Amino acid sequence: MSDQKTTLKVVSFSGSLRKGSINTAALRALKALAPADLAIDIFDLSEIPLYNDDLRTGPGYPASVQSFREALKAADGVLIATPEYNYSVPGVLKNAIDWASRPPEQPFDGKPIGILGASPGVLGSSRAQYHLRQCFIYLNGQVMNRPEVMIGQANSKFDAEGNLTDQGTADFLKGFLAAFADHIRYHQRARSGS
Structure with missing residues (x-):
């Protein structure tokens, strides 16, 4: 099929702003492991402000939010x-989703989404992923x-520079x-009716 040769554009983001975030490291690993x-x-x-609908309905979306919405679209x-965080989704992530999902034309509608998470604990952010x-x-x-990606005990799978070092995890991510x-x-075909 011709669609097998088309390069798919994927935007990714992490719910952690921390420089040494293992979740951001997991995204870098996915980028490195991605097929052609x-x-x-x-x-x-990090540049997305706290959600305030007065900004959207007044001067309009802040530039960082508009850029995020365009990347998603x-x-x-x-x-x-x-x-x-506290058995749930970090505020940074929920805030970004809240901004992006405001009208008009919220960009998550019908969009294929993959969720993953990494944690020093054994559950690999499972509760946050479900929320x-x-x-x-x-x-x-x-x-x-499926497959669900819950990288537990992630500190033992990434080195101090945030590089993925665990071959089993790398194979699973592939x-x-x-x-x-x-x-x-699948969702592209469903939308096009083919």
Whole structure:
């Protein structure tokens, strides 16, 4: 099929602003491991202000938010890496989603989405990932159900510079990326009616 040769554009972002974030490191690992037909960009959420609808309805979307919305809209798929804070989604991540999801034309509608997370604990941000999935029910994001990526004990799988060092995790992430590419193409075909 011709769509197998098309490069898919994926925008990714991490729910952590920390310089040494293992979730951002996981996105860098995905970018490095991506097959040739999957181009992954990492969007930095650090410039997005706290959500205030007076800004949107007054002067309009802040430039950082507009740039984020445009990146989401232009992408074939979205990858989100979330830490887990207090059993849930970090405020930084929820804030970005809240900004992006405001009208007009919220960019998550029908968009293929992959969720992952890394944690020093054994659960690999599983509870936060489930809460994040709930957000996309309302937004009609097409979240991939499997494989789930919950990188537990992540401090032992990345080195001090944030490089992935665990071959088993790398192999699993390659499978995740292949499944995500299939997930994107499935939804592209469904939207086009072919």
